[in-house]
Amino acid sequence: PDDISYENVLRQCIRLIGQMPTMTAYAYQARNHYYYDKSLYIHNPQKGLSTSENLLQMIRPDSKYTKLEAEILDLALVLHAEHGGGNNSSFTVHVVTSTGTDTYSAIAAAIGALKGPKHGGANLKVMDMMEDIKAHVGDKRDKGRIKDYLIRLLNKEAYDGSGLIYGIGHAVYTKSDPRAKLLKRKAEELAAALGGEWEEEFNFYKTVEELAPSAFEEYKNSSKVMCANVDFYSGLVYSMLNIPKELFTPIFAISRIAGWSAHRLEELAVSNRIIRPAYKNVGRKQPYVDLSDRRE
Template sequence: MDENTFLDEHAAYAGSLRVITPESYSRYGVKRGLRNDDGTGVLVGLTEIGDVHGYILDEGEKTAVEGRLRYRGIDVKDIVSGFQQDNRFGYEETVYLLLFGTLPTQQQLSDFIELLGEKRSMPTGYWEDIIMRSPSTDIMNKLGRAVLGAYSYDQNPEDYSIKNILRQCIELIARFPALVAYSYQSKRRFFDNESLHVHSPDPRLSTAENFLQMIRPDQHFTKLEAEVLDLALVLHAEHGGGNNSAFTVHVVSSAYTDTYSAISAAVGSLKGLRHGGANNRVMGMMHNLQEKISSWDDSDAIASHLRLLLEGREYDNSGLIYGMGHAIYTLSDPRAILLKAKAEELAQAKGGKLLEEFELYKRVEILTPEVFRRVKKSDKVVAPNVDFYSGFVYKMLNIPPELYTPIFALSRIAGWAAHRMEELSIGSRIYRPAYKNVLGGQAYSRLNDR
């Protein structure tokens, strides 16, 4: 029997096995996806790192409130306001806050930025052996393998002291821009038949500036472009311990494995379409809308298209308007508000078609709640989440779509690192939730009798 015949036959067999029904979960009181019946998350841990607040529970019912995101207790709006008023980049300060639990002094921030600059370069042979010799069509796949490969270049990979884990995390944070950029360049060279452009990281530049100069052939970028990307990195750096990739870090770290395995596992989680790929789906949805309506300022035509989306008769027939609504935020997503303001500044600077497209996004944001109310017969509040605008921001920065989720990882490595150190520092037990077997017993039959 050849391979395809075997797989076809056995895939059909595997697919015919008894499927556990939703009613079974209710019968045994199982919280599917670690979600309560009202959509709230099951409390499985404690953290001091990120706090995501989007509703209030009043006598068992959710009451919508304006969204709030805090890093180490500080509102992200205040963090953004602080570095924007100082006319400086904010991601490095945000990383420091997440790792150490306090805002840095001017000298501490200067020292930390200098340390990150020193650590941005790859170890000797790493670029050639780990990235160039095994390129991938998917940059997140390559990033996960590149993180695992770093283990081989670490002379002390299995030391679980906080000092050593901190060193490993800082090195990964510093090198993630190059890991993503070089994985992208190797993909372009080997799979897209494009020229290879490999630019060394500049220790004098911020994380956002370094990334832009490494992915662009001419290394050129404007200050506003770097500011917009820097803001996006700040807003994606952390989102509580319950999001899938951060929770993955906690679970894997609780098994007492090495840093590279834990962070690579988080990359694998973020690669999943249900976690890190939302802004790509927003972009696809908006491209579909732009093709189907003749005038971008025709609110009636836009509303009609949105209705078709909700009815599952447009784009991917999912019945969703991607980028609208969030699992926790209700009245607003603070990240979307901050990113939208900076996106408008960039759209004004770019002008032309991009400014027209930004206005289209704003119309979709305004029209969706009313269309949702009429189609779904629901009074649920629907507000844009950060993914609604982030993909368009990257488009304005001329960043290709295959880099959207890797940029998410480039930012979120800060939160992952903080969660890994928190998990190990509190000395918690290995995660071991229970699964109930509902199949029952079967008799064994001898081979000749089957």
């Protein structure tokens, strides 16, 4: 495992990409059985199936899924697979790889970064926020009350007091997030196929997406363009697929491990220096006080 030759690391990465869905599904089933006394379902991955098809059949007791369900999960996996070296977990791979450590340590570090609610757990924050909006607004079709509540969110008077509308805005995609557009289109198709409350829920998400920019404009007195990012609809999509929340971030890892692998290989191929951040003290200079004269 400590062999960091390019050929061996490539082999390790390909195996990890292929095995991550199975490890995730089995870990989820084992957790449900040993911690929550639920039935233990172990379905072997099937040759000839895509990653999304295998994942769905491994986590579901009856192993059944529709073509549309597999298509939309496949799209979500593709959209989350890579996002440049600037995202937190991919940069973590570069930093840890630069130390000369093994592949498994670098990927484990990336998973630790992804676990954070500001990164891989962002879609869970979106869903939790949306539930909070519904609880306080009542009527999901009342645009006036929804917008008022969004302004309260921005004013740090509601939900977690962060002043954020989760799932809206992105550091890179300032005009529009093409990933969100593609996922939204498929989410609408799946909601229509499921019907009932899922169509209502999708329309509620669409309303919040529509009203958020005007809420920003009113609160901040700015015409800056704000758009939904990929996290806004991904949690809704996973819920419509009946995927438990505990698997939302692991599914992100199943997808992003392809990008992490590419970044690790890039770091090994083009750099031979350890990454060390430069720090600059921005505090005020303090006069030296002798130890005997210092107060507690």
